[in-house]
Amino acid sequence: MLKGYCFGRALRALALMLICLNVWADTAVSQNAEKLQFNETPQRIVALNWWLAEHLLALDVTPVGMADSEGYREWVAEPAAPESVKSVGRRQAPNLEAIRALEPDLILVTGHLKAAVPALQAIAPTLVQTTYDTGSNPWERAREHLLALGKILNREDKARAVIAQADKDLSETRRQLSEAGLANQPAFIVRFLDDRRVRIHGENSMLNQALEQAGLNNVWHRPTNVWGFTPGTLADLGGHSNAWLIYIEPWPDADRQRLQASGLWPYVPMAKTGRITGVGPVWTFGGVISVPRMAQMLAEKLMKGTQELQP
Structure with a gap:
């Protein structure tokens, strides 16, 4: 009886894991914001680059966390980051445990941290946006990324x-x-x-x-x-x-x-x-x-x- 019960639980756990893997495969990480689908608009967002935090704040969205929030206040300044925003490590080396503790429903990261993306997507859906790339115009890219983020957060008009x-x-x-x-x-x-x-x-x-x-x-x-x-x-x-x-x-x-x-x-x-x-x-x-x-x-x-x- 006990063996059958454990076997049944194992099967249910495996089925649940497969379902989750299918969902994450579509929504966990994307270079293209159009591929990210949410049942509800993300509310708890972590930004791992200062310009990503800048864009969130420009949309009147306060992140729950950002990389080096004190550095942002000194080097970026505007839009102002409220004291409520938690620091989650350095921009080059985010603290995964600090991010996990904030229970985010969206993480924003640039392609220059691509090595960390698999670990981040295990915590929450992760959007990758990069302005600096070979042959790209960072000003045009930034505008495109702001619009994409606005769509995800139901703030396209604001963007x-x-x-x-x-x-x-x-x-x-x-x-x-x-x-x-x-x-x-x-x-x-x-x-x-x-x-x-x-x-x-x-x-x-x-x-x-x-x-x-x-x-x-x-x-x-x-x-x-x-x-x-x-x-x-x-x-x-x-x-x-x-x-x-x-x-x-x-x-x-x-x-x-x-x-x-x-x-x-x-x-x-x-x-x-x-x-x-x-x-x-x-x-x-x-x-x-x-x-x-x-x-x-x-x-x-x-x-x-x-x-x-x-x-």
Whole structure:
């Protein structure tokens, strides 16, 4: 009797497992949001990349968790992440137990964490969205991903409104700079890593999208990596005496002071002209909100004639 009972339970467990496997095969992970099907709109969402969290917040959806929520508040800032959002480890190494404890019904992740996807899909349906890829335009990709996410969360109208507002804000920024006589100003756009090394952002970068859609001219045309930047040093910032040097904040004061004290700094053309300004905090690899926000901050700085790090 006991053996038959156990055997029956085992058969039922196996049948249930097969049913679950069939369901997960269709809905657990997808590069295409159209393939994800939910009986109910997801409510408890975890975002494992800051631009994914940015998109959720732009849709007026507060994630239950995100990777390095404190870092988001420092480096991304807007849209603001409420204190209720739990941190679930680092962006490069999410904490699976912390994610599981939040009992999510949707996990958002980029393709750059594809090795973690099998473990994530064992916790909850997982949507993979990637803006940076070989040959892709990250600005167009971000807009497509926001719309796809809006459909899943039953907020497609909100997603379209966010995109329309971004286009409107960028158009207004271009108008302001043009009327101020600043259209087509040449510029480098960089993030200082310390007192020597910089990331110089080129064509396939979100910062370049902000720069060019504001009506400015990026003078960096050398090859970039998949993220849209070239690792460089101060020596790479020569050859354009009339260009602006635009750096992304935050930039630690200690690094700034060491750079100003270096023997190379006085020879940087922008240090001689004072055509240097910082903007931020805004996320270097942000989404649909970050691009117009960065462009507007930049326009405000340039129109005020802000000049920093005087030689």
